[in-house]
Every structure is written in C-alpha cells, then in structure tokens.
Amino acid sequence: MCGIVGYIGPDQAAPFLLEGMSKLEYRGYDSAGIAVFDGTEIHVDKSVGRLNVLAKKVDSHPLKGQLGIGHTRWATHGRPSDANSHPHTDCTGKFVVVHNGIIENYLHLKEKLIAKGHKFTSETDTEVVAHLIEECYQGDFEAAVKKVLEQIEGSYALVFMCQDEPDKLICTKQDNPLVIGLGEGENFIASDIPAIISRTRKTYILNDGEMAIVTKDSVWVMNRQGVPVTKKVFEVNWDAEAAERGGYEHFMIKEIYEQPKAVRETMTGRLAKDDSGVTFDELKWTKEDIAGIKKIAVVACGTAYHAGIVGKYLMENLARIPVEVDVASEFRYRSPIIDDQTLTIIISQSGETLDTLAALKEAKKLGSRTLAITNVVGSSIARESDQVIYTWAGPEIAVASTKAYTTQLIVMALLAIYMGSLKGTLEQEKARELCRELRNLPNQIHELLEDVEPIKTFAQQYGFKEDVFFIGRSLDYAVALEGSLKLKEISYIHAEAYAAGELKHGTLALIIEGVPVIALATQKDVYEKMLSNIKEVKARDAVVIGIGLKGDEQIEKYVDHTIYIPATDKFLTPILSVIPLQLLAYYAAVTRGCDVDKPRNLAKSVTVE
Ligand code: AGP
Numbered sequence: 001m002c003g004i005v006g007y008i009g010p011d012q013a014a015p016f017l018l019e020g021m022s023k024l025e026y027r028g029y030d031s032a033g034i035a036v037f038d039g040t041e042i043h044v045d046k047s048v049g050r051l052n053v054l055a056k057k058v059d060s061h062p063l064k065g066q067l068g069i070g071h072t073r074w075a076t077h078g079r080p081s082d083a084n085s086h087p088h089t090d091c092t093g094k095f096v097v098v099h100n101g102i103i104e105n106y107l108h109l110k111e112k113l114i115a116k117g118h119k120f121t122s123e124t125d126t127e128v129v130a131h132l133i134e135e136c137y138q139g140d141f142e143a144a145v146k147k148v149l150e151q152i153e154g155s156y157a158l159v160f161m162c163q164d165e166p167d168k169l170i171c172t173k174q175d176n177p178l179v180i181g182l183g184e185g186e187n188f189i190a191s192d193i194p195a196i197i198s199r200t201r202k203t204y205i206l207n208d209g210e211m212a213i214v215t216k217d218s219v220w221v222m223n224r225q226g227v228p229v230t231k232k233v234f235e236v237n238w239d240a241e242a243a244e245r246g247g248y249e250h251f252m253i254k255e256i257y258e259q260p261k262a263v264r265e266t267m268t269g270r271l272a273k274d275d276s277g278v279t280f281d282e283l284k285w286t287k288e289d290i291a292g293i294k295k296i297a298v299v300a301c302g303t304a305y306h307a308g309i310v311g312k313y314l315m316e317n318l319a320r321i322p323v324e325v326d327v328a329s330e331f332r333y334r335s336p337i338i339d340d341q342t343l344t345i346i347i348s349q350s351g352e353t354l355d356t357l358a359a360l361k362e363a364k365k366l367g368s369r370t371l372a373i374t375n376v377v378g379s380s381i382a383r384e385s386d387q388v389i390y391t392w393a394g395p396e397i398a399v400a401s402t403k404a405y406t407t408q409l410i411v412m413a414l415l416a417i418y419m420g421s422l423k424g425t426l427e428q429e430k431a432r433e434l435c436r437e438l439r440n441l442p443n444q445i446h447e448l449l450e451d452v453e454p455i456k457t458f459a460q461q462y463g464f465k466e467d468v469f470f471i472g473r474s475l476d477y478a479v480a481l482e483g484s485l486k487l488k489e490i491s492y493i494h495a496e497a498y499a500a501g502e503l504k505h506g507t508l509a510l511i512i513e514g515v516p517v518i519a520l521a522t523q524k525d526v527y528e529k530m531l532s533n534i535k536e537v538k539a540r541d542a543v544v545i546g547i548g549l550k551g552d553e554q555i556e557k558y559v560d561h562t563i564y565i566p567a568t569d570k571f572l573t574p575i576l577s578v579i580p581l582q583l584l585a586y587y588a589a590v591t592r593g594c595d596v597d598k599p600r601n602l603a604k605s606v607t608v609e
Helices: 014-020 051-060 106-114 127-136 140-149 238-244 253-257 260-265 287-291 302-319 353-363 380-384 403-423 426-449 452-463 475-491 500-505 526-539 570-591
Strands: 002-009 030-035 042-048 067-073 095-103 154-162 169-174 179-180 187-190 202-205 213-214 221-224 295-300 321-325 342-348 369-374 388-391 469-471 494-499 515-520 543-549 561-565
Touching: 002 095, 002 154, 002 169, 014 051, 014 067, 014 187, 030 051, 030 095, 051 095, 051 140, 051 426, 067 095, 067 127, 067 154, 067 202, 095 127, 095 169, 095 287, 106 127, 127 140, 127 154, 140 213, 154 388, 187 213, 213 302, 238 353, 238 469, 253 353, 253 570, 260 403, 260 426, 287 426, 295 302, 295 452, 302 342, 302 403, 302 475, 302 570, 342 353, 353 380, 369 380, 403 426, 403 570, 452 500, 452 543, 452 561, 452 570, 469 500, 469 526, 475 494, 475 515, 475 570, 494 500, 500 526, 515 526, 526 543, 561 570
Parallel strands: 295 321, 295 342, 342 369, 369 388, 469 494, 469 515, 515 543, 543 561
Antiparallel strands: 002 067, 002 187, 030 042, 030 067, 095 154, 154 169, 169 213, 179 187, 179 202, 213 221
16 A cells, blocks of 8 residues: 655646655655656656655755656565665656556566566566556557556556656556546646645546546546546545545544455465465475474464464464464563474564564574564564565554454465465365455455444443453454454453353453453354353353354344354454454444544554563
C-alpha cells in the first residue's frame, strides 16, 4: 500500500506533489520520490526515508515544471533504498511511472526485457512497467499504455508520464484505489482523497479496469476495451483528518475493514492458481530441507505470539513437526534447546520489536535456521533473518493489531500446507481442499463485516463491565487469547482468556452472576466438551456470548447471545472467528470513549526491553 499523486495545470507541480504525499504517508513511509517535466525533459528526485528527507532535497534543488507525479512507498518487492524508490524510469528516461500494488508476473516480464537489452536499476516489480512501455511505444503514448496493460498481471494503481507527450498524464487501476481531483484549468490524481482535499472536493473515483487521460482542461475516462465511460462526480464532504482514515472514525476500524484485501494480497502469488498447493518463491525449500527440520520454535510478542500459537496447531497437524511457541522476552533467557536442526520462526508486524529481534539473534547464535514473518520490508528482523515471508497487510497505524494478525494466520496456514506437502504428511486432496477454503476467506470476512449491528449492541450492553472472560478449546482457545488482548489493550476492561477445560481448576471461582463470558465453539472435534464448559459458566449465571459456525442450531440453546461465522475448514476458522472479537473490542472501546488508535501506555512498535 503506497501513496501516489499527480498534477497537471498552471501551477508548479512539486509543491502540490509534496503536500499531497504528506497526506498519504499513512499508506507508506519508507521512501519517496517525485518526477517533474520542466518543459524540455523529466527530472526525477527520490530518496529512502520519510518524506521530509525528499522535501529537503527538493528544497535545495527545486524541480520546476507544471506536470509531475509523486510516490510515498510501502515496500513489498525490494527493500527501502534510493534505487527502489519510485518514480521508476525506462532506459531512456522518457517514460516515468509510479505504482501502488503488486505486479505478480514481473519476474517473467523482467527476464524477457533483459533478454532484449533493457538495463534495470532496481529490485522492484514496478520498474518492469517503465521498461515495458518503452518496449511498446510506437509514437502513441495511449496505445503504448494499453499494450502494457495487456501484459501485466496483479493489482495496481499506475500513473504514467511521457516526455514526448507532456500535455497529459495517463492513469489506470486494478484492485487498488485511484481518484482524480477535478480543478479549474488543473487536475489532480491521487491514491486517496486526503491528498487532493485541500485543492478540490470534486472527484472521479476510478473503477477497476478504467483508464484516464488527464490534461489540465479535461479528464477522459474509458474502460478496458477503450469505450468512453461517463463518470459521476463524487463530492467529498469529509474533513482532512477523517479523509486520512478514509472516512472511518478510527484507523483500527479502517484496518479491520481492510482485512479481505490484506488476506487476498498475502495469498497472492503463493496460492497456486488451480488450488493445487502452495509455493513460496522466497523459500524454494526441498524435501531435504524439510527433512532437516526436527523441531520448530516460534517466537514473538503480543498479538504476533498469538498468531504463533495458531501456527503451532496448523504445523503440528499438517506437517507433523513438533512446535514450541515462546514469548520472546522469556525465550531469550531460558537457554532454549535449539540447534541446527531447529527452524526458528520469528513473527513481528513491525519487524522492530526489541525482544523479538534479540530472540532471533539468540536463535542464530545457537545455530538455528531462522525464518521471519513480518509486515515491514527491510525491517531489522527481516534483515537479520536467514529467510523472510512478508505479510502484505500494508501499513498498520492503529496500535491494536488486526489485519497484521489475520495475515500472519494466513502465512501460518500457507506454510503448514507447504511443509506438509513437501514432507508428504499432507494428502494432495486435503491440500487442495484447504487451498480452496483459503481462497474463499476474503469473501467470508467481507460477509462478516457486512452486519456488525448485533456486535455493536453487545458492546454497548456490556461495555461497562470491568471483568470479561474468553473461553475456548483447541484453536478457539488460541483465538480467545487474541480476543482478550484486543479488549484489554483498547477498552481497558480486565479480560482473561482460558482453555475452557481449565476453568474448573480454579478460575470458575471468578464466574459470578452477570459476568460476560465470550465462548468460542467452532471446533467440531471438541464441540460437545465446549458445550459442557458453557453449561458450567451458565450454571453460575454468567452472561454468555457464543461464537458458533453458521448452521449450528445447538449453541443458541446454551448461550444468551450468538454470533455466527461462516463455516470453513477447522484449521482456518481462527481467521474468521477473530473478526467479531476485534469488533467487540473496538465498539466496547468506542462505548467507553477510549482513544482507540492510541491506547494509554502502549506503542505500535516496542523497541525497548
Ligand atoms: C497488539 O495489538 C499490540 N500492538 C502488541 O501486542 C504487538 O502485537 C506486539 O507489541 C508485537 O508487535 P510486533 O508484531 O510489531 O512485533
């Protein structure tokens, strides 16, 4: 998720580009760049680091010109560096491109272009597009862009500039947002409304497959077949701050609603198109590699640690390899039994959590192979680890982690299928079934997010309780841990999660009349046992909110309220069952008037011990 902008009009482009990008830094902030046409040629200025690094460079060497594009980056392919920053150009410098998204078939296209003599200067997928348009150009900019779009696959929002046709910008989108701001004698392009709201409130929202030719006096939109499209003007009535949250009240709820896309993107290029299995280009493991792994140690903190617990169930069941899961601050000091036959998996959204980084170094010191699962390309943990799998959730701004957690679960599921298939412990048919179910998940999450009213009501009804319990068995217990952390960290309610079978060994003493208990019952193989635990707390007059699978007609007989999730494979239910718990925590915090995005005493990335 990057931020892109474009300007064409009578004013200097650079000031608008930099100001617009500053409003899009929540979309990505590891590097930035602009390109401006000065009437003769295009000049590009870009640098790694926050936007102010680039702004200082442009201040010292102003880029003059009334046509320009800009980009603030969230790295996916190629770590943050000057060379990998956007805009990207072709061999001649005549074509310049900025991009948000992932070009899935970029490696294949890059090999073909190199064979034709193109010289690449970055590791990015995007640079392929700049060389491709150079390859397709026969004197007609628009026709060349169309030829490029016929060849690239994946998700993209793209803006093109051409030195030979400086009276226009061409932009297009597929699965990533793009808006055009309509001005008087000038027009604007941006990934999102915050970038243009200070200059105009009249916009065109581009749809998938649409392409626009933007000049200073006109905006010409057509569909993929080149047929003109009449666009309706979308008048923006948000204030600038709300615009950064995309009209949502908080980044947390925005990120909860971004999960269908984050989950789909994280599976992109890893789930075989025919659902036959899973591949990881970044791993390329062999049967021998897997045979060499006698034990897996998963190490992380907070929400990432909870993702690791789900991973343990999946990897042990599908790949039959013993898995230990540790919080990093304990792992470092318990002299763990780790050696060169251990794979240590490090999970971290930020990639900067100090305890987790130190645990990684400890595991390496003990001779372990290391694999990081992180959301930030080029982060310390990514750089320190032998191999890395990135979650493609995009920047997560709210302190309470939501979309990073579900994408970490996706990677755990993909990894377990990948290792189980390589090891031969997972039948081909079961792998295929799991892949089919994985592909369904984005729509099922979408379905869950369509009706949040009942959850909002429960949060308002019980939001002022001071103690809440979460119970579950097996994978439901792992999700209960995450649900209770979410509620604790943003609503400040004292919430605890327990393995439901453990209650009668002490905690049941705390269950009194009216205490809310969130009971997850989505695991068929322990369902009856779970119902008896629900009866245990009901017998003490607890108020029970049950989380059950759609089609389960039993559970509502035993609980006070029921929230249903779509049915999926038992190993994948955590990706769905956590959604109502995220929403419950969010609406409880809103009900209590808490600072949802910046809860007290917490930081997004904990870089202290
Ligand atoms: C989760 O909502 C919290 N922000 C916190 O527990 C977090 O998961 C933990 O600090 C680990 O962060 P990381 O994934 O960036 O390493």
